[in-house]
Amino acid sequence: NPDEFRQEKTWNPLALPAHWDSTWYLQIARDGYTYQGPEQFSNIVFFPLYPALIALLAPIVFANHVLAGWLISALCLISFSVLFTRFLTRFHPDVDQRYALGFLLTFPTAYFLNAVYTESLFLLLTLATFFQLRRGKYALAGVLGALAAMTRVTGVLLLIPAIMELYAAHRWSGLLSRRGLSLLLIPLGTTAFFTFHAVAFGNFFLFFNVERWFGRTFHFASEHFETFSRAATANLAFDATIAVCGLIGSILVWRRIRASYGIYMLVSLVVALSTGTLMSIGRYLIVLFPLFMLLAGIRRPFLRHALLFVSALFLALNITLFVSNGWAG
Numbered sequence: 001n002p003d004e005f006r007q008e009k010t011w012n013p014l015a016l017p018a019h020w021d022s023t024w025y026l027q028i029a030r031d032g033y034t035y036q037g038p039e040q041f042s043n044i045v046f047f048p049l050y051p052a053l054i055a056l057l058a059p060i061v062f063a064n065h066v067l068a069g070w071l072i073s074a075l076c077l078i079s080f081s082v083l084f085t086r087f088l089t090r091f092h093p094d095v096d097q098r099y100a101l102g103f104l105l106t107f108p109t110a111y112f113l114n115a116v117y118t119e120s121l122f123l124l125l126t127l128a129t130f131f132q133l134r135r136g137k138y139a140l141a142g143v144l145g146a147l148a149a150m151t152r153v154t155g156v157l158l159l160i161p162a163i164m165e166l167y168a169a170h171r172w173s174g175l176l177s178r179r180g181l182s183l184l185l186i187p188l189g190t191t192a193f194f195t196f197h198a199v200a201f202g203n204f205f206l207f208f209n210v211e212r213w214f215g216r217t218f219h220f221a222s223e224h225f226e227t228f229s230r231a232a233t234a235n236l237a238f239d240a241t242i243a244v245c246g247l248i249g250s251i252l253v254w255r256r257i258r259a260s261y262g263i264y265m266l267v268s269l270v271v272a273l274s275t276g277t278l279m280s281i282g283r284y285l286i287v288l289f290p291l292f293m294l295l296a297g298i299r300r301p302f303l304r305h306a307l308l309f310v311s312a313l314f315l316a317l318n319i320t321l322f323v324s325n326g327w328a329g
Contacts, residue, residue, distance in 0.1 A: 016323045017070045021046070022116035026065050029054035035201045038209075044201070045210045047193060049150040050118045069116035076120035077113045080127055084289065087131050092257070092293060099296035099304065104289070108242075108314035109282035111322055122151045123287045129158050129186075130261075133165040142185035149189025153207075154268050154284070156190040159183060161260035168260075215277060238314075239278035243269070246285045253290045256297070261290035 018026060024043045028051035036042045050072070057068040081101060088095050104110065112119040125148035132141035141162060149155035162183045166174045174180060198204040246269050254262020265288045272284040285291065298304040320326075 015066055017073070017114065018066045018116040019322055019325055022066075022069065025051045025054065025069060025116060025118070029058065029065050029069070033196075033200065035206070035210075039213055041214065042210050044197060045207055045214060047118070047151050047153065047155075048196075049147060050121050053121070054116075066116060070114070073114055073116065073120040076124045080120065080124040083124070083127055083131060087127060087134075088293070091134050095293050096296045099298075099308075100292045102308060103295040103311070104286075104292040106308055106312040106315055107282075107286055107292075108238075108311055108318055109286045110315055111319045112283055112286060115322070117283075118151050119283060119287055122148060122155065123289060125151060125155070126158065126287060127289055130161070130165075133162055133260075136169060138162075138166060138179040139182040139185075142182040145183070145186035146189035149186055150193060152287075153190065154271055156187050157264060157267050157271065159186045160267060161264040162186060164260040164263065211275070215279070236278060239281045242285055243273060243278055243281045246281070246288070246291070249291045249294055250288075253294050257290060257293055261293075264288075265290055 024046045028043050028046060028048070033044050033048075034042060035044055050069075053072050054065055054069045057072060058065045061067045061071065084101065084104075085097050088097050088100060105113075113123070114120070125144055129141050129144040129148060132138075132144060145155065145158040145162060147155075148158055163175065163180075166179055166183060170177070170179065194204050194207060197206040203209070246265070250262050250265035250269060252262075253265055268284065268288060269281075272281060295304075295307070298307065
């Protein structure tokens with residue numbers, strides 16, 4: 001029940017991909033957006049594209065919204081894998097495609113890519129935006145970026161690498177042309193969602209209020225670090241490690257692969273960390289595909305295989321936790 005934010009124990013195989021935040025997306029797909037009032041959890045902080053797709057597909061799969069959400073995630077993951085291969089072949093032929101995908105699919109939080117979550121959809125739309133930017137198809141990149149911005153709040157950050165890519169290709173003349181204007185479609189995705197909040201609930205910035213009630217305040221909050229159980233301490237240590245690795249990876253991607261990729265990774269992580277909690281940082285990292293290009297470039301086979309092995313072990317542990325309704329990621 002999303003109103004109580006409590007998970008019920010079940011071993012229904014069709015329900016295994018849907019836990020925790022999945023409940024909110026399914027509620028939106030079934031009943032739409034509702035605002036529960038001050039200091040209450042409300043579903044309005046979950047962006048609309050993914051639940052809208054679930055609502056569209058559900059009638060085709062006998063009104064099974066969980067199945068619809070899982071199918072969308074699975075199809076997006078397959079589509080991403082195909083497009084990622086094309087992307088690397090065309091723009092980064094020196095990157096080993098097998099290892100890039102291998103690191104992605106064995107990442108400790110990769111199970112979210114096959115769950116009723118937005119990760120696969122957002123990952124696909126992000127890659128597709130970069131793919132079209134590199135092709136010089138700026139209008140199409142703007143549309144895809146707008147869709148990404150309607151999937152997750154960090155989608156709007158695609159405007160930054162989009163401007164960087166356009167400037168690299170056409171300098172100031174490109175930014176001041178129709179190409180530059182087409183990239184302004186990207187923030188329209190976020191603006192449209194916030195405008196809906198203003199019309200339906202009377203507050204354009206309601207998203208940020210409700211995020212605070214979920215424990216995300218967009219500033220450093222020391223209260224998140226006061227008292228921990230052993231399990232919470234382990235989770236904090238894991239999340240902190242993931243965050244540090246992500247930040248270091250962003251800088252390395254910036255310097256070694258492409259500046260626009262690294263900047264996008266860095267600002268995405270900074271926004272996530274600015275909420276005052278490390279919670280779910282692994283989910284935010286899994287959608288930053290340039291990281292896995294970087295990992296594929298590890299030259300020593302032993303180190304590369306050891307990292308894959310350790311990552312797969314953490315993935316197996318997290319899958320076990322997730323399907324049994326435990327907190328993971």
